[in-house]
Amino acid sequence: MAKLTVRDLDVRGKRVFMRVDYNVPLEERDGQMVITDNTRIVETLPTLKCLIEKGARVILTAHLGRPKGKREATMSLQPVSVRLQELLGRPVSFVGDCIGESVEKAAMAMKDGDILLLENVRYYAEEEANDAGFAAKLAKVAEVYVNDAFGAAHRAHASTEGVARVVTGRGGVAAAGLLMERELKFLGDELENPARPFVVILGGAKVSDKIKVIDRLLEKADSILIGGAMAYTFKLAHGIATGKSLVEPDFQATALAAEKKAAQLKVDFQLPTDTVVATPVDTGKLNKKGKPVFEMTQVRVVKGGIPADAEGFSIGPETAAHFAKIIQGAKTILWNGPMGMFEDARFAEGTNVVARAVVDATVKNGAKSIIGGGDSVKALNKAGLGDKVTFMSTGGGASLEFLEGAVLPGVAALSDKR
Numbered sequence: 187m188a189k190l191t192v193r194d195l196d197v198r199g200k201r202v203f204m205r206v207d208y209n210v211p212l213e214e215r216d217g218q219m220v221i222t223d224n225t226r227i228v229e230t231l232p233t234l235k236c237l238i239e240k241g242a243r244v245i246l247t248a249h250l251g252r253p254k255g256k257r258e259a260t261m262s263l264q265p266v267s268v269r270l271q272e273l274l275g276r277p278v279s280f281v282g283d284c285i286g287e288s289v290e291k292a293a294m295a296m297k298d299g300d301i302l303l304l305e306n307v308r309y310y311a312e313e314e315a316n317d318a319g320f321a322a323k324l325a326k327v328a329e330v331y332v333n334d335a336f337g338a339a340h341r342a343h344a345s346t347e348g349v350a351r352v353v354t355g356r357g358g359v360a361a362a363g364l365l366m367e368r369e370l371k372f373l374g375d376e377l378e379n380p381a382r383p384f385v386v387i388l389g390g391a392k393v394s395d396k397i398k399v400i401d402r403l404l405e406k407a408d409s410i411l412i413g414g415a416m417a418y419t420f421k422l423a424h425g426i427a428t429g430k431s432l433v434e435p436d437f438q439a440t441a442l443a444a445e446k447k448a449a450q451l452k453v454d455f456q457l458p459t460d461t462v463v464a465t466p467v468d469t470g471k472l473n474k475k476g477k478p479v480f481e482m483t484q485v486r487v488v489k490g491g492i493p494a495d496a497e498g499f500s501i502g503p504e505t506a507a508h509f510a511k512i513i514q515g516a517k518t519i520l521w522n523g524p525m526g527m528f529e530d531a532r533f534a535e536g537t538n539v540v541a542r543a544v545v546d547a548t549v550k551n552g553a554k555s556i557i558g559g560g561d562s563v564k565a566l567n568k569a570g571l572g573d574k575v576t577f578m579s580t581g582g583g584a585s586l587e588f589l590e591g592a593v594l595p596g597v598a599a600l601s602d603k604r
Contacts, residue, residue, distance in 0.1 A: 189370070189600040190361040192233055192332055198241035199298055203328030203353070204363065205345050205596075206230045207335035207580060208248035208266045219265050225567075226337075227270055229580055233334045233363035234274065234301065243296040245327055246303045247284055247345050248335070255311025267303045278303055284310070285323040293327035313344045321348025328353055334363025336370075339596030340584040350599035359601045365580065370597065372556050372577040373588050380518035381554065382408055387513070387540060389414030390523030390561065393437045398590040399522065400444050409454040409516075411509045413501045413525035413536065417458050418492075420445070427491030430466065431498040456509065460489045460502030462526065462533055485532050500526020501536035510543035514551070519544055522558030522586065528565045537565050545574045558585045 207226050212219045221227075237244050251261040267280035277300075281292050284304040292302055307313045312320035321344040325331075331353040333339065338346050350360035362370065386407040388396050393416045403410065412420060418431040423438035448455035464482035471479040487502045501509070506525070513519060521544060528537040544566075547553040555575040557563055560582045566572045579585040588594055 188603045189367075189597065190359055190603055191367045192236050192240075192361055192363055194603065195240070195330060195359065195361055197237060197330055200242060200329040201245055201293055201296065201327055202237055202242040202330045202332055203245050203247065203325065203349060204233070204237070204332040205335045205338070205349070206246050206248045206363075207337040208246075208263060209250050209337070210266065212250075212260070212265065214260070219260055219262070221265055221269050224269055224273070226580060227266065227273060229365050230334055230363070231273060233332070233365060236364060237332070238276075238299045238301070241298040242330075243293075243298060244301050245293055245296075246301065247307050247324065248303075249308040249313070249338070249345075250306050251308070253306060253308050255309070255314075257309050261306055261308075263303060263306050270301070270303065274301065276301070281305060285320070285326075290327055307343075307345045314341070316342050316344050316348050318348060320344045321352050325349045325352040328358070330358055331360040332363050333360070333596055333600060334365045335596070336366050336579070336581050337584050339366070339581075339594040340587045340592070342595035346596040347599045350596075354599075354601060360599060362597075362600055366597075368577065369579055369581060369585070369588075373558070373579060373581070373585055376554060376556065377406065377518070377520060377589075380406065382518070383516050384518040384520075385409045385411065385513055385516035387411045387413070387509070387519065387521040387544075388523050389416065389525050389537075391415045391432060393419045393434055393441055395586070396523065397437070397440050397444065399586060401447070402589065402591050403520070404444070404447050404451055404453055407453055409456065409512050410448065411456045411512065411540075413458060413505070413509070413540070414523050415498065415526075416523070417501070418498055420457050421492075427494070428498070429463065429492035429494050429496045431463075431492055431496075454512070456512070458501045458505040459508070460487055460504045461492060461498045462486075462500040462502050462536065463488050463492055463496040463498050464532070465495050466497055482530075482532070499530070499533040500528075503535070503539075506536045506539035510539050513540065513543040514547050516547050516553050517551070519547060519553055519555040520558060520589075521555070521562050522560070522589070524561050524565045528561070528568065534568075538569050541566050541569045541571050545571050548575055558589060560585070
């Protein structure tokens with residue numbers, strides 16, 4: 187059943203407790219924590235503007251990083267309040283806590299259209315434990331609950347699930363924000379009966395991370411294109427040499443079972459025919475995590491097996507061209523996971539060729555292109571193509587679980603439309 191959204195609410199004069207995903211990247215510069223990418227803040231602006239126009243008193247809660255129940259100055263949301271104020275062009279108040287007297291006092295002083303951002307909810311261990319008492323404390327200032335944090339919706343935490351239950355339990359409503367609404371539309375409704383051909387592009391590191399998605403999409407897709415390091419486990423399962431590449435030996439049978447199911451369902455299941463490899467050489471140095479630093483030498487393209495001294499880092503040009511041809515004929519595209527280590531220019535071209543093909547299919551052929559979050563979004567943005575696809579999910583892990591068919595606690599807790 188469809189969920190209530192902010193469009194359906196009369197919130198004038200009401201305190202709206204809104205969960206957002208402001209888990210933005212920060213780095214320290216001259217003793218100050220600086221936001222390096224404000225995409226997640228920008229994505230919430232339509233919902234905020236909608237609520238402001240409706241006369242709501244908006245109280246925002248979010249997490250940042252993993253403080254593990256302790257106050258960590260480097261994970262404060264205070265810099266986010268400054269950036270949000272700049273983006274909205276109106277004042278945003280900030281409270282250095284998320285529960286208690288200071289929050290209640292600030293909330294009661296709010297006027298229609300005001301915005302208040304609370305401090306990192308994960309400063310309390312009770313948040314991730316979904317502690318009922320803590321959820322009640324958070325909900326003390328809430329008359330209406332809105333969740334616009336799809337990226338955290340797969341977690342049953344106090345701010346994503348518990349508060350919604352408290353608010354609805356006392357007769358209030360819990361609604362989806364506009365970003366949450368779009369995520370559910372494109373990752374759910376649009377893929378339920380996709381226009382065909384429906385092409386799925388899957389990459390990333392591990393078969394184990396994507397096997398449930400593969401299994402579910404095999405029943406819907408016309409073609410599935412496999413790239414990234416997960417392709418090396420498929421190679422291994424076929425007895426093809428993988429050198430020093432990342433593989434999951436325990437998932438060889440799983441990989442073969444997926445190919446068998448594809449054949450039974452007559453799904454075009456494509457694996458790479460060539461690979462960009464390099465020979466890793468230990469520099470004798472350690473990174474910040476104390477792990478050895480390797481220099482990648484002798485970058486080259488190989489067909490078939492990967493040499494014993496080499497590691498695979500991307501699909502090769504032959505595979506990229508073949509994948510691009512299939513993608514350009516699609517009417518619906520789902521892409522989750524890059525085709526290789528796109529962060530390094532030497533291994534980025536395979537991912538970039540696929541990205542350009544997705545954009546061509548979208549712009550020239552009217553295909554719906556849905557990017558399933560995480561590194562795929564980063565790759566598109568790095569290539570300057572992020573604004574040329576139909577939809578980019580902010581979900582990461584949540585988008586994967588949703589595509590697997592899992593029920594997301596943060597979505598299940600929202601009120602149904604009647």
